[in-house]
Amino acid sequence: MSATTAAKKKLSVPFDYDKYLRPGKLPHIWCPGCGHGIVLKSLLRAIDKSGLTKDEICMVSGIGCSSRTPGYVDFNTLHTLHGRALAYATGVKLAKPELNVIIVTGDGDALAIGGNHFIHTCRRNIDMTILVYSNFIYGMTGGQFSPTTPVGALSNTSRYGNIEPVFDCCDLAKASGATFVARGTAYHTLELERTLLAAIKHKGTSVVEIIDECPVYYGRNNKFKSVTQMMEDIEKNGTVSVKQADKLPPEKVQGKLLRGILHQVERPEYCEGYEKLIAKAQGKG
């Protein structure tokens, strides 16, 4: 069976998203063509495959368009402050390690205002799954440049072209100590679903950067003609899967972002470490 027929077969089974959506909370706030909703669908399918119950999941977010996700889903949900989702999530997780904590955060939320929490959460290797929605822009505030906006790109605060170099979210996560680092896109929905499932299953801090699109602010500012063009140029043609990358000549990989699981190692997890500390403090260790 070829990869495409396998994909078709999977798609032919209708997935019941309603099982995970809160009744009466739609329509969502996202603009037509926004990638955030596509990512949510991949996430819900991954959660379904994980076998976790809705009661076992706590979804935490910061502030931004992407961070509105928890309001729509039927889990334990916490919509916090701009940049601080990981710190709130750390409190929830350490207080109740049996919860499976998933964080939804924008590139601005995670890497600019929340950058400090991002690196320290990765360093602790606390068992949480962090989804960073990289759309190269601050969507919620109306299109200012973010730490992922490419050099030269236009935004409402970089009218002469952005002069700031970008953060590579995955490199940053790996260097900070995250034990699972991956990248996906809103274009490759089935691959994203698999990546997210692996991230959720991984014990330790998992970071998944998801390249998606903000047609309204990034798209218009940078003269993309359509959402389709954006998705094809940035997500499809601007990335290459790690598996393909090995087989391709270097010039075909040059300048492209890698998709798939980029890094996975085992290292003591924070909450388990704390349980050992408790045993030691109580003279049982």
Added chain:
Amino acid sequence: MAGNKVKRLIQGNEACAEGALYAGCRFFGGYPITPSTEIAEILSVRLPRVGGKFIQMEDEIASIAAITGASLAGLKSLTATSGPGFSLKQEGIGYACLAEVPCVIVNVMRGGPSTGYPTGPSQSDVMQAKWGTHGDHPVVALVPSTVPEILSETVRAFNLAEEYRTPVFILYDEIVGHMREAVTLPEPGELEIIDRAKPTCAPEEYHPYDTNYDVPPLAAYGEGYRFHITGLNHREDGFPTNDSALIEEGIKRIIDKIEKNKDKILKNEEYLVDGADIVVFAFGSSARSARFAVNKAREKGIKAGLLKPLTLWPFPEETVRKAAKGAKAIIVPEMNLGQIIYEVERCAKGVEVAGINRVDGEPINPAQILEAIEKFS
């Protein structure tokens, strides 16, 4: 047996840690800062012994966030800090006020602004406690002035936080925080411990901001109630709203829950205030000097008294009004350039109100207060 109780010579910050453990605190998130650090150090040792969790976060913003998250997961939670850290926590404090998340925040006050005088005492964050975070919000702040009081007020802070589903501040100056006094540790059951009300309804019917209550019950994450919490103005079901009537109703409710219950939240100590000509309104270490000065004045035949609030916010308006009636003057010593004096003036119309202030990192001494008492007598 009461007679067998252990008296221990402990530091103010140690008393705070003891009080927190006694109250059932099981989570501490903090970042080291003088002069509050001992609280973190002690709890890093003691919390795991009772199965609790201590985490040193990457900064104070993360600390207030972590304790809010832990509280929503069901644990009584504490953070302790000082001036610069208190400034950093402000946005998170507002979040906990609006989202109605019980937690306790200790600010051991040091000289400011900025890094200021890290090892010097101060009482200059009292207005910051009231107005530091943006937007209209409820404030409860307790101001112990002795080491035993730090213990009992810490227990009371947790009780108030749990009962009213709101952040509660404990503010004391570096002098009280680092002073050692004999404290009789309370035995289990000796002091009342209040736990937050939990929902008893079916999960489908649960609304985290149910308007049928002044203080709605709070479920914990992971216990079958899949509720939503946000820092946006929300409806009673916890989801954001743009409905102007609901926005105003929500803000008024979080303020009213404190206003309506003021009688239960306020606590003052009145020392020779009845019929006093000169009333000294003082809190924290300034109240210690004030008591000494009042005694000296009485020896000299001056009818002086001390009104010492243990709850500073909400402000004890009625008590000050009553004390002002018939008094010639009210003296307000505070280690700042005049903050609480305006609250006192507001409640003591027609009576002379005079401040004694210093910001040199030295305590206000009894002689300064006595001099003022004599001047107005």
